[in-house]
Amino acid sequence: MDKTVEKKLTKWLKLQKKACGFYLNLSVFFGVLTGLSLMCQAWLIATVLQGIIIDELPKSDFIDHFWALLGLTVVRGILAFARERASFHAGAKLRVEMRAAVLDKLALLGPAFIKGKPAGSWASIVLEQVEDLQDFYARYLPQVVLAGFIPLIILVAVFPINWAAGLILFATAPLIPMFMILVGMGAADANRKNFSALARLSGHFMDRLKGLSTLKLFNQGEKEAKVIRKASEEFRERTMAVLRMAFLSSAVLEFFAAVSIAVMAVYFGFSYLHHLDFGHYGTPISLFTGLFVLILAPEFYQPLRDMGTHYHAKAQAIGAAEELMALLDHPTEQFGGDKKLTGDIDITAKDLSVYSLDGSLLLGPVSFKISANEHVAIVGPSGAGKTSLLNALLGFLPYKGELSIAGTELKELSLADWRKQLAWLGQEPQLFHGTLRDNIAMGRNLSDNEILSLLEKAQILDFVEQQPLGLSHAIQEQTAGLSVGQAQRIALARALAQQASLFILDEPTASLDSLSEQAVQATLTAAMQGHSCIMVTHRLENLSAMDNILVIDKGALVQQGCYQQLIAQEGTFKQMLDEASSVSEFDLEPVEQANNQPEGDK
Structure with missing residues (x-):
């Protein structure tokens, strides 16, 4: 090196x-006392032997020295123990x-x-x-x-x-x-x-x-x-x-x-x-x-x-x-200040460029505005920069340009205060080793009735009621024993407990079957009424209810508008929608052919 x-x-x-703390100095102090006591012992031993062997004095003259030696031996033992404990x-x-x-x-x-x-x-x-x-x-x-x-x-x-x-x-x-x-x-x-x-x-x-x-x-x-x-x-x-x-x-x-x-x-x-x-x-x-x-x-x-x-x-x-x-010592000055969030949550980005932690450009420059209580979808091909934009909003990636929340620059906001306003749900639910109750409450003071109500909203209450321990049912490592849909709905119940002003959803139904997807989507639709929402998704056919759609491709904002506007114009969104439709037709074609065959040929 x-x-x-x-x-x-x-x-x-x-x-x-x-x-x-003071334990380090205390350890040194006990060590010095141990050294001094040892010197005293050396002096006593040398004095006794000099007196008995050379000066031929009676042993009775050294009774006090023997007691002192015995006492110092005990003291040294105590000091050694105290030093070890302090260390x-x-x-x-x-x-x-x-x-x-x-x-x-x-x-x-x-x-x-x-x-x-x-x-x-x-x-x-x-x-x-x-x-x-x-x-x-x-x-x-x-x-x-x-x-x-x-x-x-x-x-x-x-x-x-x-x-x-x-x-x-x-x-x-x-x-x-x-x-x-x-x-x-x-x-x-x-x-x-x-x-x-x-x-x-x-x-x-x-x-x-x-x-x-x-x-x-x-x-x-x-x-x-x-x-x-x-x-x-x-x-x-x-x-x-x-x-x-x-x-x-x-x-x-x-x-x-x-x-x-x-x-x-x-x-x-x-x-x-x-x-x-x-x-x-x-x-x-x-x-x-x-x-x-x-x-x-x-x-x-x-x-x-x-x-x-x-x-x-x-x-x-x-x-x-x-x-x-x-x-x-990794620099973190780009990750928030100390200002408190005030007013309704509206997001304004102007010439926003998002960078990786090593300084590589991931997205931008882009400009857009998300009003309070507006539902916005972010779509685009894989690797276009959608998740990078979410990470910048969450305060996890540095950026240049303007990114203001309720009129205050994100760099100046207290990240802890900002994140209290957010409920995040991703495509890979992160549940922790512990009980269902612990995973949903996450340290918040929630009663069992409140937790059961959240589970009911997330359409997972039936599963919990079937467990012998109910809310005390243990979640294993890596969510073993739960399907992806069940884990996702438990994570959804936890997100609903946040009582957030802004829902940030990153492919929340990507890993779900159609039945679980419908259940989660219905719950999200109900929960987001009166709240802002930003959702990254590849399911373009379900975006007709969104107020605005941002289309990102190769790190640039190429289109934006409502669903009806985007399907009426040529561009990345329509191309992606056509590709998704052709894939769905291709997947369904073998099933339709099998259904049209005579019974004996199936």
Whole structure:
């Protein structure tokens, strides 16, 4: 990974630590107290052994020291537990806020942005990548502070009693972070590649799982299994590369810490044998000095070793942060302001051009006007830009030109306030794992009688009454157990609960059989009385009741007018209507021929 990118990601990660609250500082505080208590224990042990072995004092003189040692052991245990809890809460608080920020951002960017990646990739970002930030905030960041603070305290304690020991500690301390950095240079890049492989695998696997029946139908199961096997093997190799980095860094740090402690032990050993005579300020080196320094020596390197051990958490977090930062820093200034909507909803577009999130022109420039309580259909060939226009109206795609709602530019409106006025129904109903009651109420305070009334309007009440649990009937994942028509009518009941001023309908009957289509269409006709409506549809024969029809072709508004006006003039609308009629006649011809055959020939 480029060093500039790595520094940018590290800086971004550190800026997020405010989400940890006071738990991060609390973890550092408990860590410092643990280090101080350990120094006190080293002093007590060295004092007791000096007194008993060298000074030959009775053991009874050190009863208080033994009790103090016992008390400090308990205190250290409590402090270690408190530090772990504070660290965990710091990471947990960060993860909660990060997931909320990701989901809020995705809600703001909308489906036009989300569809740019498979659902499995988003699941990887929201779950695995956010989860892998835990150790960076819970362990690495506190340890960075402790790695600088605790060795400094120990140096302050060691230098006054033996400057040579202090110099050895001071000189060997940089070896650990230096080799930690050298070993860990490629760890962030390895983690980034690992997350990319995981996102690809998750997205690929989820997409294939959704289309499993289709794959079996076309005998492609074995082929896709090989593709998934290859992607899994790639992920395994990248995961093992990350683990190799982690184990190598730990081994290197342990080696240099052991060598440094050995140098310290050799110095004191030769000093006690009178082969070395320096570092003690002219006073003979006592057993207390040697024991005190040698007990503290491992603890001097321990914070540095712990920081090295947790360095892979930093590399892991940097690898996870790349996509998180790109998502959370994605520009959203084009998506609404803070003005409230006032007055009847009328929509005016003048020289309106709609763009994709990467800046490509999708539609326009177009100009039109939709009056309050007017019913408007948007038609055109596939890919003409109909859905792009709806996404712009919903605030999910950027645009240029004028698009005003009740006299206020959409960019200046509060999107939350604007969307409260809308009821949206698409061709692919999105029901959630939960009860029927939950799916229709969607957090609104609706009574069971109100929900039943909505179900009756959507002509799905009979189905609900047939269920043993009624409104508590569980909706399974991917609406399993429901037909498309049933799911669509449940989604319609949810839309009716919105009490919206404007209905936005995107092919609401495209996936329905003729009976379900008639039921949904009749409900929509009744529900939209006295409300505005914008409907995208390919069913041109049902548009005679619409007040206005906008015909879009190749990103341009080519025709507009009522049904009678459009069929009376040559153009895209009449051409599409003729094509639809010829397809219907072609479909009906075999049935009519069969009906006209003698009974014995059928």
